[in-house]
Amino acid sequence: MKRRIVVCITGSTGAIYGTRLLQACSKIENLETHAVISSAAEATIRLELHKEREEVEKMATYAYSEYDFEAPIASGSFITDSMIVAPCSMKTLSSIATGFEQNLVTRAAMVALKERRPLILLTRETPLNLIQLRNMVQVTEAGGIIMPPLPPLYFEPKNMVELADLTVGRVLNMVGVKTDLLREWGKEKLTD
Template sequence: MKRKRLVVGLSGASGMPYAIDLLQTLQRVPEVEVHLVMTPGAKRVLVEEAGQSVEAVEALAHVVHRSSDLGAAIASGSFRTLGMVVVPCSATTLAKIAHGLADNLLTRAAYVTLKERRPLVLVPREAPLPLPSLEAMVKAAQAGATILPAAPGFYHKPRRIEDLLAFLTQRVLDLFGLEYERAPRWGEVEELEL
């Protein structure tokens, strides 16, 4: 079986547990080959926020690309992928993607994803949102990206942090049409009280 490639980008924003949960889940989806690219800022936040080594997170991917390697396969539209997710997506990365600034491999891969009309999911975690970030979200959405804020729901009655992470991971998987049940869905939660 030939695996479907999914590009996962990590940029330097808070929210690394979301990225780790997604990468760990994708390891259990046999038809997916994960291509990972992390910015230098992501590597710093990863260590400080999640207590994970860069090597441990890289081991969750099938292929790891250096953010400085603008000649990597994921920088080309001829390299076929399911699309790309950037989680977490920093305000700076969001602005670069929205304006087509491809100055590192993550932003170049996002540019290519939009150019090829493939799904691009951006997961910002900033709060509150200043006007420049809101405008960048609108511009990115107009270019074809999906903005998926790192804001989990609560109707599934989460009991642990992992339940909140699973909610967002499930949304990402759904946006790429990947069949893997990671969190309960609306209407599937027993005895839902509103």
């Protein structure tokens, strides 16, 4: 069976993370992506990447509309391996933290948590207020992983794509997918 990853893009700044993630996944054999792009993300995709939602959806194996509660990923009986929200807005974070299944992104996240599947949120906001910090704690206690996309500048990324890919490599590694985007500090110093 192919590995299945749910990839959601929500409306915080950083649409590049979700699109680079879908791009990287599209090059991996035996892996299918199930994508949801929120309507707010449509705006950031247009603003930051000068793309339309449909262009990004084409990078995914399957794409669903934000309110398609009949999509396979809305049910735990549809077996997926993990879910990544990249980037994850504070609104989506709060919906997940409170179990408010207001769209397919939050429904799929609730499914991931109840089925004890890895759920990684690339939460993006700064600075953070107490409500947002508490929401992050709540999701962590429920089994989710909060992974703000903070770039490892020690790898000296030369442009935005390289910078985003450093995070994409780490995220994919966290869900058990090894790619050549993964950079390991000090690896070249190892002798064997």
